[in-house]
Amino acid sequence: MPLFRRRSDEDAPEGRSGRWGLGFGRRTASGATARGTVEPVLDQALGDEELRLMLAQAAAGDWVALGPALAAVEDATELTRILIALSEVGGVEAWTDRAVAAEPGDALPLLLSGARHVSWAWEARTRARAAHVTEEQWKLFHQRLETAEEQLFEVAEREPSWLAPWYFLQISARGASLGRDVARYRFEAALRRHPGHLASHKQRLQQLCAKWGGSHDQMHEFARASMLAAPEGSPLGELVALAHLERWLDLADGEDHAYLTSPAVRAELHEAARRSVLHPAYPRPRGWQSAYNTFAMAFSLADERETAHTLFEALDGAVTDSPWDYLAGDPVANFRAHRDRCAR
Numbered sequence: 001m002p003l004f005r006r007r008s009d010e011d012a013p014e015g016r017s018g019r020w021g022l023g024f025g026r027r028t029a030s031g032a033t034a035r036g037t038v039e040p041v042l043d044q045a046l047g048d049e050e051l052r053l054m055l056a057q058a059a060a061g062d063w064v065a066l067g068p069a070l071a072a073v074e075d076a077t078e079l080t081r082i083l084i085a086l087s088e089v090g091g092v093e094a095w096t097d098r099a100v101a102a103e104p105g106d107a108l109p110l111l112l113s114g115a116r117h118v119s120w121a122w123e124a125r126t127r128a129r130a131a132h133v134t135e136e137q138w139k140l141f142h143q144r145l146e147t148a149e150e151q152l153f154e155v156a157e158r159e160p161s162w163l164a165p166w167y168f169l170q171i172s173a174r175g176a177s178l179g180r181d182v183a184r185y186r187f188e189a190a191l192r193r194h195p196g197h198l199a200s201h202k203q204r205l206q207q208l209c210a211k212w213g214g215s216h217d218q219m220h221e222f223a224r225a226s227m228l229a230a231p232e233g234s235p236l237g238e239l240v241a242l243a244h245l246e247r248w249l250d251l252a253d254g255e256d257h258a259y260l261t262s263p264a265v266r267a268e269l270h271e272a273a274r275r276s277v278l279h280p281a282y283p284r285p286r287g288w289q290s291a292y293n294t295f296a297m298a299f300s301l302a303d304e305r306e307t308a309h310t311l312f313e314a315l316d317g318a319v320t321d322s323p324w325d326y327l328a329g330d331p332v333a334n335f336r337a338h339r340d341r342c343a344r
Helices: 017-020 049-061 063-071 077-084 097-104 107-127 135-158 164-175 180-193 199-210 215-227 234-249 255-260 261-273 287-302 305-315 331-341
Strands: none
Touching: 049 063, 049 077, 049 234, 063 077, 063 097, 063 107, 077 107, 077 164, 077 199, 097 107, 107 135, 107 164, 107 215, 135 164, 164 180, 164 199, 180 199, 199 215, 199 234, 215 234, 215 261, 234 255, 234 261, 234 287, 255 261, 261 287, 287 305, 287 331
16 A cells, blocks of 8 residues: 555665654644644744754854854753754755864864764765665765764864764764674763763664664664663653664565554554653653654554544644655655544
């Protein structure tokens, strides 16, 4: 069925989703469908007007305005979240060198440059599977990752308490195939600075995926152990749903649907949702829409339509690229199709 058709191997999501394991979207009131529901929309700012302004400043190369705005962000996870979004803005690499030269004592422009070079590296590599990446694309990929590594390590040395460089260094380590020990060290370095950092846990989950040299068993064990070690209401329950989607993605047609609809997987999805997004203590941090999209897609594919409907209703049209880009076609269209099939 088209509704469940995954991307082909040639267009599999090793790019954006394999890089970040994150997605962006926003709540919108841009219009309603014939069903009376809000029309789904993607927006990198997730309805955050401060972030929207920063994205515009980054696109314009306005470091004079963007620099003080970033410096005012005191929370380490919030700064990392913003930098993830800024790193996706095309053209940032064209002006960050000037910002670094103008303020050599400030680690922030160097951090933004390093983060952008990680994203820019994956743009050179493209979303394709490794076998379909050209020699020139690989060359650019590794050149940009090398620059990212140099800059991010310099930031880490200058600002040893900062979380953000260690988050991005996890991604560059995976791209550069630096090995399991390096990947684990960088993940642990991030957790020493923020033990419950969801985004870093997502990067570790990616590292443990079979497609990146891990295994399904390692991936599932990590996801479940992380969830159970955290208090109920923790965002880390999303890891369990992501792991099941990664396993689903790796299965042959027919086997994938049977896997997600199996009683054991359905039970684990419900347990993870009850311990995270559906728990009364779940904080709905900024960017919470990403977790809701993850669970909504997983429950829809698992034919658990009632629970999926609850999540779609809470999202109110807020779409994130990931995990909908695991399906063939446009993420907004995929979101809409699954939301509509789960409507009461």
